[in-house]
Amino acid sequence: xxxxxxxxxxxxxxxxxxxxxxxxxxxxxxxxxxxxxxxxxxxxxxxxxxxxxxxxxxxxxxxxxxxxxxxxxxxxxxxxxxxxxxxxxxxxxxxxxxxxxxxxxxxxxxxxxxxxxxxxxxxxxxxxxxxxxxxxxxxxxxxxxxxxxxxxxxxxxxxxxxxxxxxxxxxxxxxxxxxxxxxxxxxxxxxxxxxxxxxxxxxxxxxxxxxxxxxxxxxxxxxxxxxxxxxxxxxxxxxxxxxxxxxxxxxxxxxxxxxxxxxxxxxxxxxxxxxxxxxxxxxxxxxxxxxxxxxxxxxxxxxxxxxxxxxxxxxxxxxxxxxxxxxxxxxxxxxxxxxxxxxxxxxxxxxxxxxxxxxxxxxxxxxxxxxxxxxxxxxxxxxxxxxxxxxxxxxxxxxxxxxxxxxxxxxxxxxxxxxxxxxxxxxxxxxx
Numbered sequence: 157x158x159x160x161x162x163x164x165x166x167x168x169x170x171x172x173x174x175x176x177x178x179x180x181x182x183x184x185x186x187x188x189x190x191x192x193x194x195x196x197x198x199x200x201x202x203x204x205x206x207x208x209x210x211x212x213x214x215x216x217x218x219x220x221x222x223x224x225x226x227x228x229x230x231x232x233x234x235x236x237x238x239x240x241x242x243x244x245x246x247x248x249x250x251x252x253x254x255x256x257x258x259x260x261x262x263x264x265x266x267x268x269x270x271x272x273x274x275x276x277x278x279x280x281x282x283x284x285x286x287x288x289x290x291x292x293x294x295x296x297x298x299x300x301x302x303x304x305x306x307x308x309x310x311x312x313x314x315x316x317x318x319x320x321x322x323x324x325x326x327x328x329x330x331x332x333x334x335x336x337x338x339x340x341x342x343x344x345x346x347x348x349x350x351x352x353x354x355x356x357x358x359x360x361x362x363x364x365x366x367x368x369x370x371x372x373x374x375x376x377x378x379x380x381x382x383x384x385x386x387x388x389x390x391x392x393x394x395x396x397x398x399x400x401x402x403x404x405x406x407x408x409x410x411x412x413x414x415x416x417x418x419x420x421x422x423x424x425x426x427x428x429x430x431x432x433x434x435x436x437x438x439x440x441x442x443x444x445x446x447x448x449x450x451x452x453x454x455x456x457x458x459x460x461x462x463x464x465x466x467x468x469x470x471x472x473x474x475x476x477x478x479x480x481x482x483x484x485x486x487x488x489x490x491x492x493x494x495x496x497x498x499x500x501x502x503x504x505x506x507x508x509x510x511x512x513x514x515x516x517x518x519x520x521x522x523x524x525x526x527x528x529x530x531x532x533x534x535x536x537x538x539x540x541x542x543x544x545x546x547x548x549x550x551x552x553x554x555x556x557x558x559x560x561x562x563x564x565x566x567x568x569x570x571x572x573x574x575x576x577x578x579x580x581x582x583x584x585x586x587x588x
Contacts (some may be wrong), residue, residue, distance in 0.1 A: 164443050191567065210463070212533035227290065231435055232408070234552065237580060238580050239578070239579065240578070240580075241263065241271070245267045246266035246273070247264040247576065248559075248572035248576065249264055249290060250558075251570050252315065253275070253296070253561055254317070255564075260272055260317070261570050262284070262295070263303070264307075265291055269287065272284065272286035273545065281320070282320040284315055289450045294329065300317060302358075304357075310333055311325065312327075312330045312334065313344070314358065321356040322497070326355065328345060328347045330347060331346075331347060331373050332346045333373070335376065339381045344384060344398075346372030346374070348372075349370040350367040351364050352372050361403055370388055373388060374419050376421060376422060383395055385420050391411075392544065393405075393411075393441070395429075411448050413435050414433070419431070419432040419475065424481050428479065428500075429442075432473075432474030432477045434471070437451050437454075437462065438498075441454075442519065452486075452498050472492045475490060476490070476515060478519060479525075482523055485497055489517060493510060494511070495515060495539060496508055498528070506541075513533040515529050516558060517559060518530075519561070520541075522566060526547065527541060530559075532557075534554065535550065535553075538548045550581045556574045559572045568581065568583065569583055
């Protein structure tokens, strides 16, 4: 395949029905002298595009060749972003904004690098150097004084933003998640050996919370700052007292999940917890009593013809969830592309918003009933949870979005992608 340029430029010579001249054959008719008109070109490029989608290419190398630039530009022609940060040389896994000013982003990637950079122009502030594995966790402390970066192998580093200096580092087992305390210079992390760790920064005073002997897959410090909820690969959930180091509640068996937990969230006052799992269930839990209030189950939209057992099992899971701050609603995003809006008062499904491809993450806008989703098709979408209708969609990445975040006043979305880039989108909404 000669790429868009070759095909369009030399059609008469190398088109699919190219004429082969043998010996003394006569040329009866010569058609189309001169460059092809814009319409022909457009048709030609469309053709190439079409052929390409059908052709399975075992390796992605073709995308790198110079000849293909035209084609790739065709694919990602739409770029709604204002700023692109492109210092990463591999997939960018995580992004966080500094909470105090919302002017700085930190991103971590598969290139073992993390960078702190300015949202306004994508200029680098400093590199968080020294990681030896993919940086999968990164975030600022509540007051933006510190930024922490963590890699898959369990090396966690903390930097003082103002001086750009590393102030602390520690090595744990394989890292699953990491989160700053909402009101203190305290860092919490969960590891593959089932432990959760808590450190005071920068002194490094340390406490551990021993879970079951399986990965602590997700965790969240509750808004009171005194408790944390941690989900595990065996389907169990624990609510920990951070000061005492003891578990207040353990949910397992019927109260737990059948499969690993994937995500956990709490409402604004911390009274309710929502847990999501590979088992496609989302459980609403009263954090004070540890009791399950209700279970949201997602039946698949169209029951598939029974495939082989293993195949069916992995086709869906809960990927992300969260509570609305202004109405009693919760959103659950699934790997099959379903965004479900549940009414907490009636404990029923209110809307089903279908995406073309899997939802990676969702976030609620701070002060409205708007849900943001990012998905494997590389788009960010805004949904009105009251009507279930899509408000707008933003594109610009040429690969799946892996993480995203929204600033406080919901005017900016920052995304990271498998295309090695982070992008800043300005979200204008007519109703504001």
